[in-house]
Amino acid sequence: MELKDIQNLIKFVAKSGASEVKLEMEDIKITIKTGSEDQKGETTYIQQLPAMTAPQQQMMAQPVETSAPTVAVEAAEDSKFITIKSPIIGTFYRKPSPDKPMFVEVGASIGTGDVLCVIEAMKLFNEIESEVSGKIVKVLVDDASPVEFDQPLFLVDPS
Template identity: 35%
Template sequence: MKIQEIREIIKLIDQSSLDEFLYESDGTKIKLKKNDKGIISTGGQSFESSSVVEEPKMVEVKAEPVSEIKEEVVVTEAKPVVEESSLHKITSPMVGTFYQSSSPDAGAYVQVGSKINADSIVCIVEAMKLFNEIEAEVEGEIVEILVKDGQLVEYGQPLFLVKGN
């Protein structure tokens, strides 16, 4: 495993909410821990890794008297209530970056209301510079897209809600 690949893994783990990560392949073992001292070991080599936690800083806030109270009403559009137990969740099979299309100029693979079948590609998850096409593995209609384009996703994180046929 190359040092650049290790750095990319460290970057992905640092951006995620994972506290611990273990990877083993062909005699290479990498163990990362956040918020604690951890050891990264590759083959027979070891590297120290630790997260830096800054001390909280005190901020002085001055309150000023309110001379006039205004009431504001915000009207938002209500989403239709859908029984979530009847919906299938398409989840991320890995930690990576979620993309709705194959390139910035291309249209999204699916949108709310799109009809899909089991082998439909619904998105791409990029992990370590590899772009992995994610298939729906279910038939139905996309009801909701739960993540934004370019967002970091975790293993098992729901990406789409699908209403079955």
């Protein structure tokens, strides 16, 4: 994991409102704690771990609760739809700028390559293009909300 990735993770955790996040990968362990109202600031611990076997890594994996909002979609509801997910972490925007109209609305027909939204990461605005054609059924994220990698953004009816 590169320093830039760690910095992005710290900024995302700070914006999300989570009080603590732990991330364990093959050779690195990261703990990010954000301060409460009476204790301002962030604490980040990075620990280099010795190489482990797969069973040891599974024993180390622990779910961590965060206060970040999550989106739950019923499996039966979206079984016939295609889910468009976030390719990066950052802040989700439905408009190119505050004074412009939204890229897409529910019910809009989209084609491959159409811009659906932008995700801001490190002051860079990344246009997210559709990889499918169809009709927008549901927008799963509120405007100006933080999103995680692989988080569902839109449901598309391909028919």
